[in-house]
Amino acid sequence: DIVLTQSPDSLAVSLDERATINCKSSQSVLYNSNNKNYLAWYQQRPGQPPKLLIYWASTRESGVPDRFSGSGSGTDFTLTISSLQAEDVAVYYCQQYYTTPLTFGGGTKVEIK
Amino acid sequence: QVQLVESGGGVVQPGRSLRLSCATSGFSFSDFGMYWVRQAPGKGLEWVAVISNDGSNKFYEDSVKGRFTISRDNSKNTLYLQMNSLRAEDTAVYYCAKGPITFGRAIVSPFDYWGQGTLVTVSS
Numbered sequence: 001d002i003v004l005t006q007s008p009d010s011l012a013v014s015l016d017e018r019a020t021i022n023c024k025s026s027q028s029v030l031y032n033s034n035n036k037n038y039l040a041w042y043q044q045r046p047g048q049p050p051k052l053l054i055y056w057a058s059t060r061e062s063g064v065p066d067r068f069s070g071s072g073s074g075t076d077f078t079l080t081i082s083s084l085q086a087e088d089v090a091v092y093y094c095q096q097y098y099t100t101p102l103t104f105g106g107g108t109k110v111e112i113k
Numbered sequence: 114q115v116q117l118v119e120s121g122g123g124v125v126q127p128g129r130s131l132r133l134s135c136a137t138s139g140f141s142f143s144d145f146g147m148y149w150v151r152q153a154p155g156k157g158l159e160w161v162a163v164i165s166n167d168g169s170n171k172f173y174e175d176s177v178k179g180r181f182t183i184s185r186d187n188s189k190n191t192l193y194l195q196m197n198s199l200r201a202e203d204t205a206v207y208y209c210a211k212g213p214i215t216f217g218r219a220i221v222s223p224f225d226y227w228g229q230g231t232l233v234t235v236s237s
Contacts, residue, residue: 038221040224049227049228051227052223055213061213095224097222097223099221101160101172102148102163104159104160107157
C-alpha cells in the first residue's frame with residue numbers, strides 16, 4: 001500500500017500569511033506514460049464532507065480560489081495557501097489515486113494564529 | 114446540480130449487518146465509478162470500496178474484504194454498501210463519492226462530489 005505522510009500535523013498561521021503543508025509518499029505516484037502525478041488535496045471544514053481543491057498534484061478544481069496551489073512530483077508534494085483567510089481554517093488531506101487501495105494522508109489542521 | 118444522499122446508518126451490535134444506500138442525481142450515474150469513504154470520529158479519511166460504472170469491477174480496503182459488498186443499481190441511480198459482521202472499528206461516518214467528469218469511467222480518481230455522510234455506530 002502507498003503510505004502518505006503529511007507534515008506538520010497542525011499549524012497556526014496569521015491572517016494573510018502563507019501556510020505550507022507537505023505530503024510525502026512511500027512510493028512514486030508519477031505515472032511515466034503521461035507524466036502525471038496521481039495526487040489530490042482536500043479541505044475539510046468541521047462538520048462538512050471534504051472538498052476537492054487540487055488534483056494531478058497542481059490542477060486547481062473549478063471554483064477554488066487561486067490562493068491555493070499544489071506543487072511537487074514523484075514522492076514529495078506541497079499544498080500552499082498563499083494568503084490565509086479566516087474561511088481556510090480546516091483540516092487538509094492529500095490522497096493518492098495511483099493505485100488501489102486509494103490512500104489518504106493523516107491530515108493537517110490549519111488554524112489562525 | 115449533483116447530489117449524493119446517503120442513508121441507512123444507525124446503531125448496530127457487533128456481528129450484525131447494515132446496508133447503506135446513496136441516492137444520486139444531477140449526473141449520468143451509469144458513466145461513473147463510485148466510491149465509499151469513511152471517517153471514524155475525530156480521525157482521518159479512509160477509502161473503503163470502489164465499483165466500476167457497470168458494476169463489473171469492485172475493489173475493497175483490506176479490513177473490509179469478505180465482510181462488505183459494494184453494489185449499484187444504475188436504473189435507480191443508487192449506490193449501496195452491504196456491511197456484514199460489523200466490528201467496533203467500523204464505527205464511522207460513511208460517505209459516498211464520485212470522480213470528476215474528466216476521469217470518466219476510471220476506478221481510480223480523486224473525488225469531486227461527496228454526500229453529507231451517514232453515521233454507523235457499532236456498539237453493544
